[in-house]
Amino acid sequence: MADTVHFELVSPERLAYSADVEMVVVPGTEGDFAVLPGHAPVISLVRTGVIEVYDQGKVATRIFVRGGFAEVAPSGLTVLAEDTLDLANVDRAAFEAKFKDVQADIEAAPDETHRLRAEDQLQKLREIADSL
């Protein structure tokens, strides 16, 4: 039995992550679950949260996901998410600047549609901030 599990993260735009890893922790709607090699086949919805990829007993990669589902098959784990973001690529300072930017957008919004759009964006940023 192989001691790694094949993990693929797919977003509508591209294949975001693909590697053989030790363990993956997936934020399912019914609670987080860890996928190790030889996991029973499961299809589960994924809530907004962070996928943790483990390597040598430690968290190696943390990926933010929003909306989607996970499929565990003998061939590996596939997570389909609408939105993905590798948290290692997030720069704290730049992120906070963006956060302020969007907040300013809300105040300066000329009309309702712009305001709603900016608020929507802020909501997304908050979700990411929570998982940082």
Added chain:
Amino acid sequence: MPSLKDLKNRINSVKSTQKITKAMKMVAATTLRRAPEAAIAARPYATRMQRVLRSLAAAVPAGDGAPVLLGGTGKDEIHLLVVATAERGLCGGFNSSIVRLARQRIHELQAAGKTVRILCIGRKGRDQLRRTYASLIIDTIEVAGGIRKQGFPLAAKVGERLIAMYAAGEFDVATLFFSEFKSVIAQLPTALQLIPAALDTQAVPADAGPDLGGAIYEYEPEEDEILEALLPRNIAVQIFAALLENAASEEGARMSAMDNATRNAGDMINRLTLVYNRSRQAAITKELIEIISGAEAL
């Protein structure tokens, strides 16, 4: 017989047209190189989604309990045609061939006494359909800057809108028209039924199902709940994939159209130059004859 100056002007104007078509061909060729990549990158998502939906649909009993997005409303009266075309023209028969397929369908449906409504994605399709079916078009969604710039959120928005309309009972069946990208020179106009989801008619991809080794999927939460959550998402994904295919096809069609145009302009320049030189030589000969016969008369 046009004068020499007219011919010269004509040649120059054809030459500048040729420069434009050549530049457009180059641009299309560069864009084209990236467009299929995007379409192919989106494929794993769409195929996996289909696969999971199929296995879910098989697990959920059909009938009253099935979600309406899968089972349909049980009626077949109002058809919504979503016609996805390009924002820009000058791409050969790309827009026309999609519109032709849509028109044919409208004709069939109307002959069968159904009500037809049209939702256009992209301006060019709307412009063509407006001539004959203006009263049927309910709205147009413009894809400013192309689907790759707009990304998935646009497709998600279209999907949400379709589902809201469906929930409000504004249509019973939705079909998406787009052009499938076969190759640079071949694009295939395609009709894809979105609602109710046509899972069985879809061609099963080669990697259809993973070998579960006799095991059965566990579902978390229950099958019908997952199905309820996935079906709307599936619609958005189908639209997104279709729009990407469309973008690739459009650039392919534009490239071959512009290639043809450049070649035609070249032929035209050759022909015009020939006529120009002939009449120039004729004029010289005429002048010489005049001089000689004038000298002889002395």
